[in-house]
Each structure stands twice: as C-alpha cells, then as structure tokens.
Amino acid sequence: xxxxxxxxxxxxxxxxxxxxxxxxxxxxxxxxxxxxxxxxxxxxxxxxxxxxxxxxxxxxxxxxxxxxxxxxxxxxxxxxxxxxxxxxxxxxxxxxxxxxxxxxxxxxxxxxxxxxxxxxxxxxxxxxxxxxxxxxxxxxxxxxxxxxxxxxxxxxxxxxxxxxxxxxxxxxxxxxxxxxxxxxxxxxxxxxxxxxxxxxxxxxxxxxxxxxxxxxxxxxxxxxxxxxxxxxxxxxxxxxxxxxxxxxxxxxxxxxxxxxxxxxxxxxxxxxxxxxxxxxxxxxxxxxxxxxxxxxxxxxxxxxxxxxxxxxxxxxxxxxxxxxxxxxxxxxxxxxxxxxxxxxxxxxxxxxxxxxxxxxxxxxxxxxxxxxxxxxxxxxxxxxxxxxxxxxxxxxxxxxxxxxxxxxxxxxxxxxxxxxxxxxxxxxxxxxxxxx
Amino acid sequence: xxxxxxxxxxxxxxxxxxxxxxxxxxxxxxxxxxxxxxxxxxxxxxxxxxxxxxxxxxxxxxxxxxxxxxxxxxxxxxxxxxxxxxxxxxxxxxxxxxxxxxxxxxxxxxxxxxxxxxxxxxxxxxxxxxxxxxxxxxxxxxxxxxxxxxxxxxxxxxxxxxxxxxxxxxxxxxxxxxxxxxxxxxxxxxxxxxxxxxxxxxxxxxxxxxxxxxxx
Numbered sequence: 001x002x003x004x005x006x007x008x009x010x011x012x013x014x015x016x017x018x019x020x021x022x023x024x025x026x027x028x029x030x031x032x033x034x035x036x037x038x039x040x041x042x043x044x045x046x047x048x049x050x051x052x053x054x055x056x057x058x059x060x061x062x063x064x065x066x067x068x069x070x071x072x073x074x075x076x077x078x079x080x081x082x083x084x085x086x087x088x089x090x091x092x093x094x095x096x097x098x099x100x101x102x103x104x105x106x107x108x109x110x111x112x113x114x115x116x117x118x119x120x121x122x123x124x125x126x127x128x129x130x131x132x133x134x135x136x137x138x139x140x141x142x143x144x145x146x147x148x149x150x151x152x153x154x155x156x157x158x159x160x161x162x163x164x165x166x167x168x169x170x171x172x173x174x175x176x177x178x179x180x181x182x183x184x185x186x187x188x189x190x191x192x193x194x195x196x197x198x199x200x201x202x203x204x205x206x207x208x209x210x211x212x213x214x215x216x217x218x219x220x221x222x223x224x225x226x227x228x229x230x231x232x233x234x235x236x237x238x239x240x241x242x243x244x245x246x247x248x249x250x251x252x253x254x255x256x257x258x259x260x261x262x263x264x265x266x267x268x269x270x271x272x273x274x275x276x277x278x279x280x281x282x283x284x285x286x287x288x289x290x291x292x293x294x295x296x297x298x299x300x301x302x303x304x305x306x307x308x309x310x311x312x313x314x315x316x317x318x319x320x321x322x323x324x325x326x327x328x329x330x331x332x333x334x335x336x337x338x339x340x341x342x343x344x345x346x347x348x349x350x351x352x353x354x355x356x357x358x359x360x361x362x363x364x365x366x367x368x369x370x371x372x373x374x375x376x377x378x379x380x381x382x383x384x385x386x387x388x389x390x391x392x393x394x395x396x397x398x399x400x401x402x403x404x405x406x407x408x409x410x411x412x413x414x415x416x417x418x419x420x421x422x423x424x425x426x427x428x429x430x431x432x433x434x435x436x
Numbered sequence: 437x438x439x440x441x442x443x444x445x446x447x448x449x450x451x452x453x454x455x456x457x458x459x460x461x462x463x464x465x466x467x468x469x470x471x472x473x474x475x476x477x478x479x480x481x482x483x484x485x486x487x488x489x490x491x492x493x494x495x496x497x498x499x500x501x502x503x504x505x506x507x508x509x510x511x512x513x514x515x516x517x518x519x520x521x522x523x524x525x526x527x528x529x530x531x532x533x534x535x536x537x538x539x540x541x542x543x544x545x546x547x548x549x550x551x552x553x554x555x556x557x558x559x560x561x562x563x564x565x566x567x568x569x570x571x572x573x574x575x576x577x578x579x580x581x582x583x584x585x586x587x588x589x590x591x592x593x594x595x596x597x598x599x600x601x602x603x604x605x606x607x608x609x610x611x612x613x614x615x616x617x618x619x620x621x622x623x624x625x626x627x628x629x630x631x632x633x634x635x636x637x638x639x640x641x642x643x644x645x646x647x648x649x650x651x652x
C-alpha cells in the first residue's frame with residue numbers, strides 16, 4: 001500500500017472512529033444530525049444524487065479500467081511472453097543473439113522443475129529459440145522476411161493462449177515439419193493451410209540453413225506487427241535448422257500472479273548454482289503495456305479528481321444552504337447554552353452521514369449497473385497497434401475499487417462540511433436573531 | 437459439442453452389451469464406454485474429473501478412442517468456460533482439445549475412422565474457429581476412400597464437406613458440390629441450418645466407435 005493510501009485510510013478511520021464515538025457517548029447528537037437529513041428531503045436527495053453519480057462513475061470506470069488492465073496483461077503474458085523470462089546474461093548486450101543462447105536448456109529445465117520451492121508456482125515452462133530469415137512460397141512467387149519462434153508445442157498452448165488460430169490448427173508434437181504463421185504474413189505470402197513454404201536462415205555457426213515446411217495453421221494475436229512477420233516452428237525443428245541445442249530464452253508461466261516473490265526465488269536459485277543467467281518479468285519486456293497503463297491510470301486519476309471536486313462543491317453548497325435556512329435554529333441552540341464546538345459537531349456529523357449514505361448508494365447502484373453491463377459486455381475497438389478489439393466487462397470483485405468507492409464520498413463529504421460547520425458555529429447570536 | 441440423444445444412449449447400451457457379451461472380453465476403455473452410455477457429465481467438476489480420467493486411460497491403454505474422448509471433454513470444458521466469460525481457460529482448454537484431437541489423427545494417419553471422428557466435431561464448429569480447412573482436407577480424404585464407409589456414413593461425410601465449404605466461404609464450390617450430390621441422388625438434402633452436432637447414428641456406432649473401442 002502506498003503512503004498516500006495509508007494517509008487517506010488513516011483519515012477515514014479517524015472519521016469513522018469519531019462517528020462511532022459520538023454514537024456511543026452523544027447518541028442524541030448523532031440521532032439529531034441524522035434526522036436533519038430528512039428535514040429538507042429534496043436538498044438531501046439532490047446532494048445524495050450528485051455523490052452517488054460521482055461514486056458510480058468511479059466504480060464503473062475503475063472496474064472497466066481494472067478489467068482492461070487485466071485483459072491487456074493476460075494478452076501480453078499469453079502471447080509467448082510468460083510471467084518470467086530467463087536469458088543468458090549477455091543477451092541484451094549484443095545484437096547477435098545467436099552468440100548468447102542458453103545451451104544447457106534441458107538440464108536447467110529439469111533443475112528448476114525438481115526444485116520444489118520453484119515448481120509449486122510454475123504452470124508451464126518452455127524454451128524458445130528466436131531466429132529470422134527469408135520465407136518463400138514458390139507457387140505464388142512471393143518471398144518476405146520473417147521472425148520465428150521455435151516453441152515446444154504443448155507448453156505453447158498455454159503460453160500462446162491468446163494467439164487465436166484463424167485457420168487450421170496449432171503446432172504438433174508429431175508433425176515436426178509443420179508450422180503456424182501470423183495472419184499478416186499469410187496474406188503477404190498468399191499461403192493457405194497445407195501449402196509448403198521454404199525457409200532460409202543464417203544458423204548459429206554462421207552458415208546457411210534451409211528447410212521446406214508445411215503450413216499447419218494461421219494465427220492472429222491482435223498485435224499487428226507480430227502477426228505480419230511471425231512464424232512458429234516446433235522447437236526441435238528450429239534447433240535443427242539453426243544447428244544448436246540451445247534456446248534464446250526460457251519462458252515461465254506461473255499459476256499465480258505473485259511474480260515478484262517467484263523472481264526472488266528464481267534469482268536465488270540462479271545465484272546458488274552460479275548460472276550465467278538473468279531474469280526479467282513480463283512488465284519489463286512489454287513497453288506497450290507500461291504506456292497504456294500509464295495513460296489509462298492518468299485518465300482515471302483525472303476522473304476521480306473531478307468527481308471529488310463535484311462532491312466537495314455539492315456538499316459545501318448544500319451545507320451552506322442548510323445553515324442559511326436554519327440560522328434561527330442555530331442561534332436558538334446557541335442561546336440556550338450550546339457551545340460553538342457542539343454546533344460544529346452537529347453540522348459536521350450531518351455531512352459525514354450524507355457521505356456515508358452516498359457511499360453505500362454508490363456501491364449499490366454501481367453493482368446493479370455493472371451487473372447489467374456485464375450481461376453482454378462492451379465491445380471495444382482495437383487498441384493502438386492492435387488489430388482485434390475485445391469485449392470489456394466491469395470488474396466488481398476488486399477490494400481496492402470497492403474501498404475507494406466507499407472512501408471517496410465519505411472523505412469528500414466530511415472535508416466539504418468542515419467549513420460550513422465552522423461557519424454555523426461562528427454565527428453572532430444577536431445578529432442571527434434579526435435574520436428572517 | 438456432441439449431443440447424445442436418449443435413443444443413442446439406449447442404442448449404445450445395447451451395442452456395448454452385445455459387443456462385450458459376444459467377445460466375452462473385459463473392456464479396455466471403461467471410461468469411454470461409460471461416457472458413451474451416460475454422456476459427459478454436465479457439472480463442471482464432474483466433467484473435469486471425467487476428462488482427466490480419460491487422459492489417464494489413454495496413457496494406460498494407448499487406445500485412441502480415449503484420446504479422442506479426452507479431446508471432446510476438453511472442448512466441452514472450453515464451452516463451459518466460455519459461457520462464464522472465463523476467456524483464458526476457454527482459450528487454453530479449446531486449444532488443448534483441438535491439439536489432442538489433431539494428435540489422435542497425426543498418430544493414426546492411415547485410420548479413416550479417427551479422421552471421421554475429428555471431422556464430425558470440426559464440421560459443426562463456428563466458422564471463425566478456422567477448422568473448416570481441416571474438415572475439407574479430412575472429408576476429401578474420406579470421400580476418396582469411400583469403399584470403407586457405408587452409404588449412410590458417406591452421406592454424413594458429404595454433409596460435413598458441404599458445411600465446411602460454406603464455413604470457409606467457398607460458396608461456389610459448395611453449390612457445385614450440392615448439385616453433384618443431387619445429380620447422383622435426387623432426394624439428397626443437406627441441412628446446414630442446425631449448428632449442433634447431430635446425434636450419433638447406428639452406422640457411426642457400429643462401424644466407427646465400437647471397433648475403435650475394441651481396438652480393432
């Protein structure tokens with residue numbers, strides 16, 4: 001939890017503790033303040049409506065943003081990125097990736113999977129060999145460059161779960177000479193299911209490698225640049241064409257979202273075994289996710305700020321009107337001996353009660369609207385750089401979102417009623433009696 | 437996925453009872469037979485358990501029917517996850533289901549019955565899953581080996597082929613194929629309005645499933 005959140009939570013806890021204290025020690029005051037809400041129902045209703053409208057906006061937009069972050073995160077992770085990646089420690093220092101392969105992949109994989117501390121968090125682990133070259137479809141006289149990933153077919157089903165097959169099927173463990181390719185590349189080559197393609201590469205020894213491969217399927221990840229150039233090849237075939245037993249990186253998909261804790265354990269394992277490897281998490285490897293997250297978070301913060309301002313002004317205005325209308329009542333209370341702090345307390349409690357009622361209303365209305373929206377979802381257009389849209393839903397099971405929906409109205413209502421409450425207490429009794 | 441009718445359940449029960457009593461040999465694939473008799477469970481947990489047991493049965497016996505039914509089970513689970521908007525599991529289970537269905541064919545390339553069982557699933561899937569190209573290829577191969585199938589099964593294969601041509605957007609080829617069928621059989625009709633896999637018929641059970649279950 002951030003320091004800001006701790007500070008805000010402390011204020012909220014203080015407010016709630018204060019209300020509880022008043023209810024325990026000054027129940028009549030609390031009751032009086034609460035019943036005052038019903039004295040001018042129309043005004044209370046309009047104030048509550050403004051608070052609920054703001055609260056619902058925060059709840060729905062927050063739920064939408066959370067779902068969008070989640071789907072974008074899963075799309076990133078399950079488009080052959082994984083939660084965690086292991087590289088040779090020189091991988092990012094050189095342009096020639098063939099020189100920085102992980103050569104003892106099988107042994108390393110076995111070692112990681114036999115370590116109970118690591119294995120319990122792993123859903124799937126797979127080596128990946130990256131290479132590039134020229135791919136040709138001689139029947140159509142078309143050639144283009146490609147970027148290939150040698151992947152293990154079975155783990156790739158999970159690691160590439162968001163690579164939607166639009167024609168044919170995924171890679172096979174049996175048919176080693178069959179590949180899948182991105183939809184953009186398929187269009188460029190005009191190659192269909194079961195067509196044969198010729199692949200030429202520069203292998204790890206610096207020589208040329210060539211192979212004829214059959215199209216088994218066409219995939220679409222939704223990321224245009226990736227779909228335009230990518231092919232997937234069974235790892236064994238990729239290693240054969242590249243004349244190596246190594247892999248460029250090892251991808252690990254976790255069965256939970258606690259990436260940081262796993263990274264610590266994995267780094268310990270690497271250090272303990274003196275392995276020349278480095279570990280990266282999915283977020284580090286996805287600049288696009290970081291940019292989108294930054295942008296949407298900024299928009300969300302702006303909406304929260306606007307809602308908070310609206311609520312502050314609505315409550316302030318409502319309380320000021322209430323004081324003006326109840327000037328005689330306030331002065332009478334003062335004249336019969338009520339201290340000014342007592343009057344302040346009554347009005348402040350009234351503001352807090354409006355905030356609490358508004359917060360609960362926001363949550364109820366928010367849940368009802370979210371349930372209606374979630375019946376069909378919201379069809380979203382593709383994000384920048386992507387070619388497929390998605391169906392968005394409102395995430396309602398996020399504790400933090402529920403908390404902020406409750407806290408913001410209470411906090412803003414409480415803060416907004418402080419000034420009018422003090423103003424009420426400072427009224428001059430003799431002048432106020434002249435008010436009509 | 438495959439919807440077995442009550443009639444089919446009764447039929448399967450009779451056939452499997454007849455087959456087992458005739459051969460007087462205990463079944464190699466009891467889980468598959470159980471699924472044939474009682475269908476896949478509809479409860480998600482029971483469905484997951486049955487599917488897992490089918491995989492264990494395949495690992496234990498190596499009978500391709502267990503692998504195919506395991507794939508069916510995975511696809512049924514994918515269907516369930518899709519209905520509850522769990523897109524990650526829906527995607528993973530669907531991919532795994534198709535992976536093992538394809539693997540069953542890849543491991544038994546020369547067995548048209550396995551190919552038939554794959555085509556039977558693929559032909560009735562939505563077009564956007566892109567499986568139509570596989571069905572066209574399978575149905576082409578099955579029609580070229582038409583001496584291995586009864587008239588009813590050939591009629592089914594033709595229907596699958598026609599549906600796949602439509603799903604792949606090859607409407608001209610589909611019309612030509614339909615005309616060809618009608619030329620040879622005036623009463624021939626192919627229903628493409630129904631999106632569901634039809635119930636198993638007796639030819640499929642006796643000529644495809646039972647022999648595969650028995651490992652013939």
